[in-house]
Structures are given as structure tokens and as C-alpha cells.
Amino acid sequence: MSLLPVADALAKVVAGVTPLSVETVALHATRGRVLAAAITALRTQPGFNASAMDGYAVRADDARQGASLELIGESAAGHGYAGRVGENQAVRIFTGAPVPDGADTVVIQEQTRRDGNRVILEATAKPGQHIRARGLDFAEGREALSPGTVIGPRDIALAAAMNHPGLPVHRRPKVAILATGDELVLPGQAIGENQIVASNNFAIRALVEAEGGEVLDLGIASDDFPALEAAIKRARSEKADVLVTIGGASVGDHDLIQTALTREGMQLGFWKIAMRPGKPLLHGRLGPMHILGLPGNPVSSVVCGVLFLVPLLRTLLGRSDAGPPRRRAVFASSWPANDVREDYIRARFMLDDTSDILKVEPLALQDSSLVSVMQHADCLVIRPPFAPEAKAGESCEIIDLRAAGY
Numbered sequence: 001m002s003l004l005p006v007a008d009a010l011a012k013v014v015a016g017v018t019p020l021s022v023e024t025v026a027l028h029a030t031r032g033r034v035l036a037a038a039i040t041a042l043r044t045q046p047g048f049n050a051s052a053m054d055g056y057a058v059r060a061d062d063a064r065q066g067a068s069l070e071l072i073g074e075s076a077a078g079h080g081y082a083g084r085v086g087e088n089q090a091v092r093i094f095t096g097a098p099v100p101d102g103a104d105t106v107v108i109q110e111q112t113r114r115d116g117n118r119v120i121l122e123a124t125a126k127p128g129q130h131i132r133a134r135g136l137d138f139a140e141g142r143e144a145l146s147p148g149t150v151i152g153p154r155d156i157a158l159a160a161a162m163n164h165p166g167l168p169v170h171r172r173p174k175v176a177i178l179a180t181g182d183e184l185v186l187p188g189q190a191i192g193e194n195q196i197v198a199s200n201n202f203a204i205r206a207l208v209e210a211e212g213g214e215v216l217d218l219g220i221a222s223d224d225f226p227a228l229e230a231a232i233k234r235a236r237s238e239k240a241d242v243l244v245t246i247g248g249a250s251v252g253d254h255d256l257i258q259t260a261l262t263r264e265g266m267q268l269g270f271w272k273i274a275m276r277p278g279k280p281l282l283h284g285r286l287g288p289m290h291i292l293g294l295p296g297n298p299v300s301s302v303v304c305g306v307l308f309l310v311p312l313l314r315t316l317l318g319r320s321d322a323g324p325p326r327r328r329a330v331f332a333s334s335w336p337a338n339d340v341r342e343d344y345i346r347a348r349f350m351l352d353d354t355s356d357i358l359k360v361e362p363l364a365l366q367d368s369s370l371v372s373v374m375q376h377a378d379c380l381v382i383r384p385p386f387a388p389e390a391k392a393g394e395s396c397e398i399i400d401l402r403a404a405g406y
């Protein structure tokens with residue numbers, strides 16, 4: 001069977017996937033959620049000409065060094081001065097307070113002297129100084145945040161200032177995660193001689209949560225049909241949007257995942273791709289549920305999670321950026337020619353001392369079982385199929401795992 005190219009596999013995973021339904025969430029709880037509609041200003045800010053300083057509101061014509069002005073009142077934040085500033089008059093004013101009618105300039109208090117109810121100016125002011133004009137920040141109706149934005153602290157501040165008590169966001173995808181294998185035990189549990197501690201399911205859970213998904217942990221199923229089928233049924237009955245299985249995807253006698261999923265009604269999208277690590281990746285649909293069958297090897301599992309699960313989740317969430325950031329770098333040393341499978345090489349990177357160029361140094365051990373190497377890597381270097389030997393200094397494309405927060 002020929003292997004599906006990575007780009008074609010990715011296109012199939014997100015083909016026809018539309019963002020999940022929209023719900024309104026209280027503003028304080030929107031961090032990390034994905035905006036489902038454009039947000040516009042419901043008011044103008046500031047809504048009045050406001051003082052930027054503590055001092056005196058005066059007419060520009062009177063704002064000369066040595067002028068002695070009559071103090072006629074006060075304007076504080078939240079409590080304006082109702083009257084009008086006339087010739088040779090001043091109003092005491094504070095930061096954030098409305099500039100009273102008639103005044104068009106604020107003199108800071110450090111440049112004044114008080115003498116009873118008179119204010120003597122010690123410097124000549126520039127007309128209009130220290131006043132924030134109405135609408136300086138934004139005007140009512142201005143479009144501020146676009147759909148697809150992952151909401152952060154500064155977006156929340158802007159939405160609050162624009163008078164939105166809540167925001168429309170896409171529902172979080174529910175992701176069922178099923179680890180499979182008789183050899184697996186959870187960390188801290190009694191472990192037999194031929195067993196290993198399950199780690200992939202923790203990585204995938206963390207990845208889903210980092211991407212804003214909600215996890216349904218189906219635990220570890222043994223390598224037999226009743227256990228696998230019970231877990232698949234549970235994912236369906238709990239209405240998971242995505243079912244991620246881990247392990248059992250290859251061709252061994254105990255790799256039962258594909259058969260179990262097919263028996264439950266899965267329509268196979270694809271199985272086996274031209275990628276290293278990650279060859280036995282499986283994709284399908286079971287009714288409305290998206291299915292990704294990740295290979296069991298720890299590095300394969302995480303790399304396929306980053307390459308396929310993240311874009312699927314981001315599409316369901318309505319994000320405008322489908323994948324983790326990619327960037328250019330150069331090889332620090334040479335690297336052998338590639339074969340038919342697109343390679344995702346675990347590598348460290350460093351900034352060149354003399355330029356801003358990122359240099360990558362592939363890690364010596366690239367076996368897909370190595371959890372410690374995966375953790376130590378800063379990035380994945382993408383090696384296209386049949387890429388010729390790379391020389392030191394040659395350009396390459398990387399996925400920056402550190403920048404992605406993975």
C-alpha cells in the first residue's frame with residue numbers, strides 16, 4: 001500500500017470540519033477561548049474630553065506665565081464641573097476628570113502657585129495640553145476584535161472598556177483519550193517486569209488542554225475487543241467530538257484498534273502516512289465523531305498530536321491559525337539525505353552569536369521510543385521526502401515547540 005503524503009493527510013483531517021456551536025461566556029472566563037464573532041465598541045472612549053493630569057483647567061488664551069486666575073470650582077473623576085470657565089478663570093481638575101466647558105488647556109499643578117482662591121501660573125502652557133480628546137481611544141461602532149482570535153488579557157481589557165459583559169465564543173471540543181496496551185500501567189501503580197508506564201496519554205491530554213479542549217479520559221484498555229469496544233461506545237455515548245486512541249495502530253497481531261473502530265461503524269479516512277515518526281497514523285469518522293488513531297511510540301504519538309490533532313482542534317474551535325508556528329532556521333551541522341517519509345527530526349536550537357539566525361542541531365538519537373529526547377528537543381526539523389543531504393548552514397523549516405508552549 002502506498003503511503004499518503006503528510007500534506008494530503010492533514011488536508012483530509014480538516015476537510016469539511018466547521019467550528020463548533022457558539023456560546024456566550026462571561027468576560028472574566030474568556031481567556032484562551034476563541035472569539036466566534038467580530039467585537040465592536042458599544043461606546044466611545046473617552047466619552048468626554050478628559051484631563052490627563054492633576055492641575056487646573058483654563059482657557060489657552062489665559063495660560064501665560066504670571067497670569068493670576070480666579071478659582072471657580074473643581075472637576076474630579078466621576079464628578080464634572082457643571083459651569084463654564086470664563087476669561088481669567090480656572091477650575092481645579094484631576095486626572096480622568098471631564099474638562100469643563102470653556103476650558104481647552106490643562107496646566108499641571110507643579111507649574112502653578114495658590115494664593116487664596118487665585119491660581120498663579122508659573123509657566124506658559126501649550127494650547128490643548130494634557131487633554132485627551134473624546135474618542136481618542138476608540139469611537140462607538142469601531143470593530144476591535146476579529147473572529148478566530150484566541151482571547152488574551154489585553155483583548156479582555158479592550159472588550160470590557162467597550163462595554164461587553166460577555167463574549168461569543170465557540171464551544172470547547174470534547175476529546176476522548178484512550179490508551180491501549182496490556183503492557184501499560186499508570187504512574188505510581190504496581191508494575192510487572194514486562195510492563196511500562198503509560199506516558200503518551202498524559203502528553204496528549206496536556207496538548208488538548210493547552211489547545212482549549214475538554215478531556216474525557218477513557219483510561220487504558222487492554223488489547224482485546226470487548227475492552228476496546230466498551231471504550232469506543234463510551235466516547236460515543238458521552239458525545240465526544242474527537243476520539244484519540246493511542247497505540248495498537250500498526251500491523252502486529254495485537255494491534256486491534258482499526259478493527260475495533262470499524263466494527264463500531266467507523267468510516268476509515270486513511271491509515272498509514274509517509275511520515276517519520278508517525279507512519280501508522282489512522283483517521284476516520286464515526287458518525288459526528290472525528291477519530292485519530294495515534295501510533296503508540298511516544299515520539300510518534302506527540303509528533304502526530306502536534307501535526308494533526310492540534311489543527312483539528314483549532315478548526316473545531318474556529319481559530320484563524322490552524323497549526324503551531326513554523327519558521328526558518330539553518331542546520332548547524334550536516335544531516336543525511338531522506339527517504340520517502342517526511343521526517344520530523346527532534347533538534348535543539350540556538351541563536352547564532354553574530355546574526356539573528358537560528359541554528360538547529362539534530363539530537364543524536366532519533367528513535368521514536370525516546371521520551372527523554374522528545375522532552376529535550378526545542379523543535380522539529382521538517383525534512384521533505386527525498387531531501388538530499390543537508391550541509392551545515394543550509395536552510396530548513398522547523399516547528400518551534402518551545403514557542404508553541406508544548
Ligand SMILES: Nc1nc2c(c(=O)[nH]1)N[C@H]1C(S)=C(S)[C@@H](COP(=O)(O)OP(=O)(O)OC[C@H]3O[C@@H](n4cnc5c(N)ncnc54)[C@H](O)[C@@H]3O)O[C@H]1N2
Nearest residue numbers: 179198199200201247248249250255279295296297298300
Ligand atoms: N512490521 C511492522 N512493525 C511496525 C511497523 C510497521 O510498519 N511494520 N510500524 C512501526 C511504527 S512506525 C510504529 S510508530 C509502531 C506503532 O505501533 P502501534 O501504534 O501499534 O503501537 P504499539 O505497538 O501499541 O506501541 C508501540 C510502543 O509504544 C508503547 N506505548 C503504547 N502506548 C503507550 C503509552 N500510552 N505511553 C507510553 N508508551 C506507549 C508500547 O509499549 C510500545 O513500546 O509500530 C512499529 N511496528
Ligand code: MOO
Nearest residue numbers: 277278279300368
Ligand atoms: O514511524 Mo514510527 O511512528 O517509527 O515510530
